Amino acid sequence: MTSEPTPPSPSSDGAADPLSLFLVEDSTIIRDNLLALMHETLPLQVIGSAASEADARRAFADGRAASADLVIVDIFLSEGTGLGVLGAKHEFAATGRWVVLSNHTSQEMRRKCIELGADAVFDKSNEIESLLLYCKRLAGLDALGDARNSLEAALD
Secondary structure (H helix, E strand, O other), X not given: OOOOOOOOOOOOOOOOOOEEXXXXXXXXXXXXXXXXXXXXXXXXXXXXXXXXXXXXXXXXXXXXXXXXXXXXXOOEOOOOEHHHHHHOHHHOOOOOEEEEEEOOOOHHHHHHHHHOOOOEEEEOOOOHHHHHHHHHHXXXXXXXXXXXHHHHHHHO
């Protein structure tokens, strides 16, 4: 249940521009580990994070998060829910992709997330690689590009 991301145009030097990310996740451990993994995998600019539905709504309402290329939302938060954040998506002038990353991804929950505006839903326990691939595509990277970038970095 994902829609294919449309990669941005490459910058003038041919390198991929950083993917701007806003993360809605209440677990500090998961947030830190996910961000570290994403930083290792792709060019990334974290523009903010929120641990509760209210904090996420404020970040979008005041425009801090509305320009993110990617918003990752957990379903269960310290206060409120990611479903509430997704349900309010239409209120924000958000232009990026919204994905859900959760341990609670039954078929019913996936359907509900998509109905509320999620572009994709990933399970934390067994779909992290799929999430990273989705993010790479969104950033305009692919396996060949990764190999080429690694080779160029090794030669520099």
